[in-house]
Amino acid sequence: MRRVVLLIIIALMVWGADFDWVEGYAKALELAKKEHKPIMVMISQPNCPTCEYMDDVAFETESLSDYVENFFIPLKLSLSQARSLGLKAYGTPTFYFLDANGSKITRALVGGATAKTFLAKLQEIRSAYDHQKR
Amino acid sequence: MFRFIFTLLLGLQLLFGFGFVGEEGPKIVPVQKAYKPSFQVEKGKLRIDIKMADKVYLYKKYFKLQELSPKKRTIDIEPFLPKPKKLHGEEVYEGNMSIFLPLKLFDNGDVRLALSYQGCNEIGICYPPQTKEFNLTIPTQASTLTQAGQSEEQGIAQTLKIESWWVILATFFGFGLLLSLTPCIFPMIPILSSLIVGAKNMNTKKALLYSVVYVLAMALTYTIAGVLAGLFGANLQAALQNPVAIILFALIFVALALSMFGLYEIGLPASLQTKLAKRSDEASHKGGLIGVAIMGFLSALIVGPCVAPPLAGALIYIGQTGDALLGGAALFAMSLGMGMPLLLVGVGAGKFMPKPGGWMEAVSKVFGVVMLGVAIWMLSRVLPDKITMVLWATLFISSAVYLRALEQIQTGAHWFAYFKKSLGLVLFIYGLLVFIGAFLGAANPLDPLKPLLQTQAQAVQTKPLFRVVKDYQEFERIAKNSSKPLLLDITAKWCASCKELEENTFSDPRVRQKIGEFTALRLDMTDNSQSDKEFLKRFGLFGPPAILFFKNGKELRDLRIVGYKSPEEFLRILQEAKRRSQ
Numbered sequence: 001m002r003r004v005v006l007l008i009i010i011a012l013m014v015w016g017a018d019f020d021w022v023e024g025y026a027k028a029l030e031l032a033k034k035e036h037k038p039i040m041v042m043i044s045q046p047n048c049p050t051c052e053y054m055d056d057v058a059f060e061t062e063s064l065s066d067y068v069e070n071f072f073i074p075l076k077l078s079l080s081q082a083r084s085l086g087l088k089a090y091g092t093p094t095f096y097f098l099d100a101n102g103s104k105i106t107r108a109l110v111g112g113a114t115a116k117t118f119l120a121k122l123q124e125i126r127s128a129y130d131h132q133k134r
Numbered sequence: 135m136f137r138f139i140f141t142l143l144l145g146l147q148l149l150f151g152f153g154f155v156g157e158e159g160p161k162i163v164p165v166q167k168a169y170k171p172s173f174q175v176e177k178g179k180l181r182i183d184i185k186m187a188d189k190v191y192l193y194k195k196y197f198k199l200q201e202l203s204p205k206k207r208t209i210d211i212e213p214f215l216p217k218p219k220k221l222h223g224e225e226v227y228e229g230n231m232s233i234f235l236p237l238k239l240f241d242n243g244d245v246r247l248a249l250s251y252q253g254c255n256e257i258g259i260c261y262p263p264q265t266k267e268f269n270l271t272i273p274t275q276a277s278t279l280t281q282a283g284q285s286e287e288q289g290i291a292q293t294l295k296i297e298s299w300w301v302i303l304a305t306f307f308g309f310g311l312l313l314s315l316t317p318c319i320f321p322m323i324p325i326l327s328s329l330i331v332g333a334k335n336m337n338t339k340k341a342l343l344y345s346v347v348y349v350l351a352m353a354l355t356y357t358i359a360g361v362l363a364g365l366f367g368a369n370l371q372a373a374l375q376n377p378v379a380i381i382l383f384a385l386i387f388v389a390l391a392l393s394m395f396g397l398y399e400i401g402l403p404a405s406l407q408t409k410l411a412k413r414s415d416e417a418s419h420k421g422g423l424i425g426v427a428i429m430g431f432l433s434a435l436i437v438g439p440c441v442a443p444p445l446a447g448a449l450i451y452i453g454q455t456g457d458a459l460l461g462g463a464a465l466f467a468m469s470l471g472m473g474m475p476l477l478l479v480g481v482g483a484g485k486f487m488p489k490p491g492g493w494m495e496a497v498s499k500v501f502g503v504v505m506l507g508v509a510i511w512m513l514s515r516v517l518p519d520k521i522t523m524v525l526w527a528t529l530f531i532s533s534a535v536y537l538r539a540l541e542q543i544q545t546g547a548h549w550f551a552y553f554k555k556s557l558g559l560v561l562f563i564y565g566l567l568v569f570i571g572a573f574l575g576a577a578n579p580l581d582p583l584k585p586l587l588q589t590q591a592q593a594v595q596t597k598p599l600f601r602v603v604k605d606y607q608e609f610e611r612i613a614k615n616s617s618k619p620l621l622l623d624i625t626a627k628w629c630a631s632c633k634e635l636e637e638n639t640f641s642d643p644r645v646r647q648k649i650g651e652f653t654a655l656r657l658d659m660t661d662n663s664q665s666d667k668e669f670l671k672r673f674g675l676f677g678p679p680a681i682l683f684f685k686n687g688k689e690l691r692d693l694r695i696v697g698y699k700s701p702e703e704f705l706r707i708l709q710e711a712k713r714r715s716q
Contacts, residue, residue: 091259
């Protein structure tokens with residue numbers, strides 16, 4: 001019994017510390033519609049130090065990861081996947097914010113930021129999204 | 135670890151410096167301005183210059199050069215890249231860089247090349263991979279240019295290839311010599327030489343010349359056969375991955391062996407033989423060098439009951455290597471061996487030749503034994519070790535019995551009888567050892583008692599060395615998530631070299647320890663299923679054994695091992711792979 005409780009606690013910790021990237025563009029659109037959230041697209045590629053910083057440090061920060069978890073649908077795309085969806089990227093990481101119809105809410109964010117700066121930016125975008133909806 | 139520290143440092147930079155690089159603005163240097171490559175042919179080299187903008191760098195590992203036309207292939211430029219800098223734990227180039235490539239890497243004339251590269255801007259973004267295509271005219275004299283710059287590995291591979299070539303050529307020459315001593319050729323030699331040299335006003339010099347022409351004409355015929363076997367053999371090589379084909383070919387070898395033992399005769403149809411013999415006869419009457427050459431050519435085609443089976447065997451062997459050049463050279467060596475006694479007679483050294491007799495039958499039986507050996511070797515890929523070992527033991531012991539190893543020598547017998555008996559006894563004892571080894575669990579007929587000497591070592595080897603993967607998808611998933619460098623061993627129960635690797639190399643404690651530093655995966659393709667075949671195809675492999683190394687899911691192609699490696703060689707490659715993965 002104790003082992004089960006421990007397992008559940010560990011599972012909760014792991015689950016709470018991070019959010020899960022959604023599988024695929026279609027799934028993201030579907031969830032965005034259902035949960036009334038904007039989509040945060042991260043365009044990434046291997047051997048990109050800033051992408052790794054975002055994944056390993058920024059998105060592992062609880063305040064930011066909780067916010068993403070609750071207010072956005074996170075979707076990670078490779079350069080070629082993004083290109084096929086018409087999302088241009090000068091480089092990686094580039095962040096796009098889309099509504100449930102797939103249209104851009106704001107201009108893309110290029111590069112990375114610390115959790116704090118990124119969180120502030122996300123809050124800005126989220127309020128713009130809510131504003132547009134109204 | 136290094137990367138993690140760097141990641142934290144980058145965080146600090148972002149904290150104190152700036153938040154975002156920009157919002158899709160003109161502040162970032164676009165990739166077209168970040169890297170400006172140019173190409174030119176200069177002093178016998180292809181010079182590639184890449185001008186880089188400030189704070190921009192390129193990854194060494196992402197450089198790739200492809201030839202698009204006339205051939206479509208990837209050119210390995212790794213050895214020619216300049217010394218990189220270390221940045222955030224990666225090998226990179228900054229500022230301006232130049233690459234010099236020897237022109238002999240390329241085909242002469244007009245070529246179309248594509249250079250791919252990828253890098254990042256220290257401001258905090260990474261650029262998408264870029265590919266630049268360009269046309270060049272490679273001057274023809276390029277092929278004679280200096281060979282410097284050839285990587286050490288290529289050099290070694292070359293030497294190894296040449297060394298094994300000599301072994302193969304010498305073996306074929308030896309077989310050729312043996313063939314000339316079989317009952318259907320040896321008695322013909324004096325007759326043949328009298329026919330060749332039958333012309334009037336013959337002197338030693340002329341006789342030699344005639345013999346040489348005859349032998350060369352014969353050799354030419356066989357060489358062509360060897361080249362053809364090599365050319366069309368590539369499919370044979372693939373077919374021999376299939377258990378049914380292996381058994382079929384083993385049966386062919388058994389049939390050929392039985393004919394060497396005199397059970398029946400294999401040769402061209404008699405009608406064709408007579409026809410060719412008649413032509414050859416006519417040619418000899420014409421005389422002259424051309425007549426002799428035609429005789430040589432035709433006599434190569436009249437493959438008699440002694441020559442046909444070994445010749446077929448040789449051609450199958452060559453076909454399996456799929457190497458036309460080697461095929462031609464090997465068959466040429468063989469026919470030189472066959473022609474040797476004739477040349478000896480030609481220079482008048484005939485008196486040194488042994489007299490024809492019953493021993494010639496023995497020579498053809500030796501061929502029969504060799505062919506049975508080849509058949510067992512082929513079958514060892516599909517049969518369990520124990521059965522293979524028993525087959526080897528049977529071959530050794532019955533050869534010994536046929537050598538009369540177990541019979542008494544009559545007093546006053548010829549010295550050769552003693553020699554034969556000694557040889558037979560050695561074979562007999564060795565056969566016994568192999569037979570015992572079969573039941574001790576040995577798999578290598580060259581080392582039948584190994585299990586006896588290895589019981590202690592094996593106790594330690596309880597932990598499996600490799601994690602077995604089912605298919606490519608599973609492999610890819612593990613490869614993606616592996617933090618350690620990755621090693622993939624492709625093996626099968628029916629693969630002889632895999633067994634050697636398993637017994638000699640993977641059992642070595644040093645090797646086992648080093649493999650422990652890798653994520654070691656294994657694909658067992660004993661069933662040779664569709665998904666196994668697809669797996670091989672993805673990496674362009676013919677079959678097991680193969681050991682591939684990966685860094686971040688990308689293969690280190692030049693470290694790929696195909697075939698057997700001794701523990702020492704293997705350790706060296708493991709170390710190199712480990713070093714390159716850090």
